[in-house]
Amino acid sequence: MTLDMKSPAFLFHLRGAAVLLSTLLAACGSKEVKPGPGDETPDAGTGGTSACAPLKLEPGVELDGFRVDRYEWRDSDCQPRSAALVRNDAADPVDWNGGYLRRYTYQAAGATRTCDGAEAGVPGWGMVVCHLHEGASWGNWTKDVRGTWRTVFAGRHHALHEFRWVLPLDGHPIDVTVHYLFATGRSHPLYAITHDASRAPADALQADVRSPYGDIYFDGNANAEIAGLGWGDRYRFQTLSSPVRMSTGWDYATPNVVPYTRMWTAAPDAEMGVVQTQTWSQKPAGGYWLYTEQGKRDADGPMPQDWNWTYQLNQYELPSTTRSHRLAWGSNFGAVGRRQYPRYGDDGNLSGYPYQSYSVFMVLDPHAEDPVLKQAAEVEAWQAVRLTATEGTVATRGPGGVGRADAVTYDVPGYNPVYATWEAQAAANRATLRFEAGGRTLSHPVVVLRGYTASAPPARVTLDGQVLAADEDVFASVDEASDTLWLTVNRDLTGTVTLRVE
Template sequence: MTPHAKTWRLRARGASVLLLSLSFASCGGKEVRPEGPSGPSRCEPVAIERDVDLDGFRTDRVIWRDAACEPRSASLVRNDAADPAGWHGGYIRRYTYQVAGAQRTCDGAKDGVPGWGMVTCHTRVGETWGNWTEGVTGTGRTLFAGRHHALHEFKWPLPLGGFTVQVTVHYLFATGRSHPLYAITHDASSVPPDALEADVRSPYGDLLFDGNANAEIAGLGWGDRRRFVTLSSPVTMQSGWDYRESNVVPYTRMWTTAPDAEMGVVQTQTWLQKPAGGYWFYQSGWDQRDDDGPMPQDWNWTYQLNQYQLPQTTRSHRMAWGANYGSLGWREYARYGDDGMLSGHPFQSYSVFMVLGTHREDPVLAQADAVEAWQAVRLTATEGTVRPRGPGGVGREDSVAFDTPGYNPVYATWEAHAANNRAELRFDTGTHALEHPVVVLRDYTSTKPPTRVTLDGQPLTADEDYFASVDPDGHALWLTVNRSLTGTATLRVE
């Protein structure tokens, strides 16, 4: 084979090894680090610390390295019993990352919402406003924990509007990928069609993303088909705003200036592929700017953020997602903008990134721009086959076609079927870079990682140039390419 011209550039580098194959119930409070190749390492593999006590919260702490090879961690609260805040887990109680060489620790707030990642749904009518997983006992387990990739599952039977909706949530962590992925499915298949009219607001929560400073919120915004952003600091219900810039990938964001911090949520698909947001503010807000405010009425924000707390405080870090009523339970409901119909029965599934960083780095919009750029990537295979479809969401067995062949929006991965545990994939990224892509080879039956990986004919070093994990139960190879791909690049695995 004649290699293609080398069009990639080196980003972060690192090395080391870890292989995990555990469940939430295993290993007590020990940190599990199975043996791997010896030698120094700078970019450590994924580690999981089991049953870590955070002031009474029973957590499983996942530690991984981000795109800059800096450590990050997320402490997931177990959901099989009530925690000290009266919730039943399934959320991130503590998140840490590095800022200017020091660890920034972000804990759940102490206002009754003790973390981020809760499941929340509202009903339009009924005896109650809806429900969330505060009082619902569920189950949790590690689905897959490899050397450089970890996938965790939570499940709950959520009582809602007189019915029970089965909820599945997956958290995905990967070496070389800064932001964890949160994927959720609401399974209403046991509910008669159109008998339940609910919205979806998961992931919901309150995390002090400014390093527990509880600072005033300096600005916030969101994206649907336009980008909404506030114009004054701190944000109040009288703040001015601008809603004129066009947008492609749905997101929410919020930031502080002292300290410099930002948090947001970014969908893994475009607005046209998976609409998000709800209610009717678009009618008077799109393409408008109001320098003097006020903000939209609290019940009519496109996503739930901190609007219900703003009359009392400018320091609320509340953040949630959103969709119109009927997005859960109705066979047809109007998408945000009321110019198209979607289905919320029998499933409602979607995936988002949890983004934290400094506001000056603009991490939320950077991630949204990255997801937008992915839509132009063309993946082909000269050995093996590009995967054209897959399950419609976590916890589902139905098959749906991918909008971009090979790109699985459930996990934001690039996927193909291996041929005899080998594959040769060609990425054509267009005019934008594809940063640190996570590749999944299905039908990979070996229990060992590949012996040789090349990019444009150049050998790559395991645990330094790429990060591999073998999932023997799922017959898959997960591989983060520790490169920025631009133009065309050929990845060969054998």
């Protein structure tokens, strides 16, 4: 058979040959070839225009004395990002035992922005921290606790990294599992955590959750003054002047859907934040009693009392410095250990026993791009998406968190909030999935097919009949150990579209 050199079939085979050649070179130990300036056109979000390099894992790298596993992936614009995770099985140079993000890099204003852990007391981001309602409230973290780590899965475009610890809380062993998910086409790493208190008696302890806790120079190591900060629970809190001091005015009047925290600097232009993968109504977050100020505005300040902020940020450092980059998550006491504890607002009860699990995106980007609120808007939009299948089966239940075997019902059929993925069971390694997004946008969805037993990615993936080119329009990884296919669709989906895997 003779192929027309301009035909889709010829181009398909040509791409396949290129991928095969790249694989063979990697197997021979060659280094990854990075595209140079002008060699690569960033994806604007509506579709890929050139190939994105595969995810790269550098295990056991020494970073200024820290033993790290470094993941590099391409974000939603096909630009490189990296995260260096410190191993948690030995003491590190600042008297921690690892288990956190030490260095993060991304592209800003056409250059690589490097963000390192701040002071030695809190030398990175992603620490596991809980405070007790009674007794010692400080130091209930993994600083002095050694654990285990592993790369759960590292495919061509997707990777899962795991940390585990046994964290002693009030004399009880709490099994903690953390997963980091990195995916080509998705800018921000996902951080998923479970506190398993099942080895302690019910109601034997009353702890909160503050992970991912940390202090990282998200402004490219400039250590600039914090120009603004805020958070979201059922309302949005935001400061009104710069730099942020305890005398700063604030606004808490705008309703909110997806929980988040954020802070930013003006020079350089940078923002750091955390965005939950579920809405507040699905998974309440935040703690204490500031909810009585919701719907209000105080343009002249002062800021709320430091112990009563809904989430921990830099409030405890503000009296002495306006440059603290501290940022954490938050809950009411009882989130770990109590069968019933009050949710933020004191208008309902939640359960923190035997498990407390949640997942968030770790966001770092220029503040001008409004990355935290943009990510929160995307999570909100996902809640209205309807996923159905004519080939394969949409998942409606799954584990309630990382490190758990119990199954819970998804609030949105097909949407797994543990990894913010759209999931289905494959049928003979095939699936036909219909996404109904309506007027919302489903941006670069990560699709997971369970029961995928092939050892190679599918030969053909189409969107409304259009073939998606590997490494350009769709990014695929096969996890043979768990019979799972991971796909990032390099598109913004609106209206109704059909994704076919065959």
